[in-house]
Amino acid sequence: MDIETLYQSLRKVQEAKGYYFNKDKDRTFELLENLITNKDRYGYMACPCRLASGDREWDKDIICPCDYREPDVEEYGSCYCNLYVSQEWNDEKIPHDYVPERRPPEKIRF
Amino acid sequence: MSFKSVLPLHVAYVKIPGSESVKLQPGIEKRGCVMTQDSVKMYSLSTCSHCKSVKKLLDECTVKYEFTDVDLLKGKERQAILEDVKKFNPNCSFPTIIIGEKVIVGYKETEIKEALGLS
Numbered sequence: 365m366d367i368e369t370l371y372q373s374l375r376k377v378q379e380a381k382g383y384y385f386n387k388d389k390d391r392t393f394e395l396l397e398n399l400i401t402n403k404d405r406y407g408y409m410a411c412p413c414r415l416a417s418g419d420r421e422w423d424k425d426i427i428c429p430c431d432y433r434e435p436d437v438e439e440y441g442s443c444y445c446n447l448y449v450s451q452e453w454n455d456e457k458i459p460h461d462y463v464p465e466r467r468p469p470e471k472i473r474f
Numbered sequence: 475m476s477f478k479s480v481l482p483l484h485v486a487y488v489k490i491p492g493s494e495s496v497k498l499q500p501g502i503e504k505r506g507c508v509m510t511q512d513s514v515k516m517y518s519l520s521t522c523s524h525c526k527s528v529k530k531l532l533d534e535c536t537v538k539y540e541f542t543d544v545d546l547l548k549g550k551e552r553q554a555i556l557e558d559v560k561k562f563n564p565n566c567s568f569p570t571i572i573i574g575e576k577v578i579v580g581y582k583e584t585e586i587k588e589a590l591g592l593s
Contacts (some may be wrong), residue, residue, distance in 0.1 A: 391523060398521035412521035415545055415556075415568065445523060462580050465567040472556065472566040 365403070367396050383437065383448040395447045399428055402433070413445040414465075417473040425467065432466040510519040512574030514539035514590070517559045519561065520546055524581040531583060545558060 371393065375385055385392045398412035410416035411426040411431040425431040440463045441453035452458045514532065518525035520543040532539050544555055556566060562577045563570040571578045573589040587593040 394526070395523055401521055412520075413519065413524060413568070415519060415566070431519070462582055464580070465565050467567075469565045 365400055367393055367400065370396050370400065378383075378429070378448065382450070383433065384447050384451055384454055385455045386442075392447060395445055405437050411445060414467065419473070422471075422473060425471065436463050436466060443445060487500040512576075512589075513572075515572045516541040517555070517562075517568060517570040518543050519568045522568050528569050528571060529585060530585065531581075535587075535590065537590060 371385070372395075378384070379450050386395075395412055399409045402408070402410040402412055402416060406416050406418050406423075408420050408423070409428045410423055411428050411430050414426050416423050416426065416432075416451070420427075429448060430443070433448055436443050437448060437453075438451050440461055441458045442449040442460070442463055444465065446460075446463070450458075453460065484573060514537055516525070516528060516532075516539060517540050525543075530552070531543065538568075542555055544559070547555055559566050559570055563571055563579050565579070567579055569580065571586065571588070574588045578585050578589060584593065
């Protein structure tokens with residue numbers, strides 16, 4: 365999949381929901397490229413900042429956009445990866461704090 | 475706390491062009507402008523932007539470090555490494571960076587530089 369196409373299609377859908385791509389386009393494109401890598405590798409777009417198990421059902425909470433995006437953007441203005449952010453985060457009206465991992469550790473499959 | 479790994483780790487460092495690598499004594503080297511005595515090791519993911527940011531920071535600081543991209547491992551290799559990661563970081567999140575005795579989770583530039591003695 366072409367990154368620019370993915371960017372444009374996701375942007376349209378997600379901005380309507382109030383989630384914006386990080387204005388640092390290099391970083392955003394790098395993350396989208398890694399989402400495509402994971403799609404090729406696992407068959408689903410697992411979060412590139414987390415270790416996927418390869419089991420789609422087990423990892424459904426971290427298929428991008430992950431289940432943790434909503435509370436993370438609400439609390440920190442950004443998702444765990446800094447891919448999806450709020451308008452305020454992009455406008456630097458709120459600090460760009462480190463977003464801690466919200467996924468429970470028991471979800472890491474050994 | 476000891477660092478144990480069943481796998482050979484990647485070792486990377488960047489030398490500033492024109493700078494000299496000076497061996498002061500075993501275990502201590504001065505590369506470019508930075509001198510660090512502590513070993514620097516990192517558990518990372520090849521796809522993770524925070525992990526890439528840490529690698530870039532360490533490269534820019536000409537710090538020698540070892541890293542393991544856990545997502546590129548499979549089966550028992552991955553399991554063994556994850557057991558190691560869990561000892562340092564029970565959340566098993568990435569990057570997990572070990573600088574000497576200090577464990578830093580995530581791309582925390584200030585903390586990393588402090589641990590390296592750069593700030």
